[in-house]
Amino acid sequence: MSKTFEDLYAQLTEIAATRPEGSGTVERLDAGVHAIGKKIVEEAAEVWMASEYQTLDETAEEMSQLIYHVQTMMVKLGLTPDDIYRYL
Numbered sequence: 874m875s876k877t878f879e880d881l882y883a884q885l886t887e888i889a890a891t892r893p894e895g896s897g898t899v900e901r902l903d904a905g906v907h908a909i910g911k912k913i914v915e916e917a918a919e920v921w922m923a924s925e926y927q928t929l930d931e932t933a934e935e936m937s938q939l940i941y942h943v944q945t946m947m948v949k950l951g952l953t954p955d956d957i958y959r960y961l
């Protein structure tokens with residue numbers, strides 16, 4: 874079965890707590906809010922460009938990366954999916 878938003882959030886929370894060797898997420902969390910923020914902006918631009926000029930599948934992949942970096946920021950700040958959902 875494919876991974877959901879909640880599944881990814883649970884996985885990233887676990888990674889933040891256990892800090893497995895070689896995890897890119899641990900590196901990104903340690904790099905901090907400023908670095909994660911830059912990745913969010915970069916991936917947002919890639920979503921825009923893919924939407925205009927690339928295939929739907931490539932666009933979906935860029936969107937998944939944007940969601941990953943937003944979730945990394947959520948974990949860094951201690952925000953949960955419910956904190957986000959209450960504004961949807």
Ligand SMILES: N=c1c2ncn([C@@H]3O[C@H](COP(=O)(O)OP(=O)(O)OP(=O)(O)O)[C@@H](O)[C@H]3O)c2ncn1[C@@H]1O[C@H](COP(=O)(O)O)[C@@H](O)[C@H]1O
Nearest residue numbers: 881884885888895896897898899912915937938939941942
């Ligand atoms: N979904 C993602 C995911 N999406 C994007 N990324 C990272 O974000 C990068 C974005 O792609 P770019 O094209 O910007 O790559 P890049 O230019 O090489 O960027 P940098 O990695 O150099 O910053 C990817 O190379 C990954 O490093 C992700 N890294 C991890 N996950 C998932 O997060 C979970 C934990 O991953 P690890 O922490 O790596 O174990 C796993 O389920 C992974 O599948």
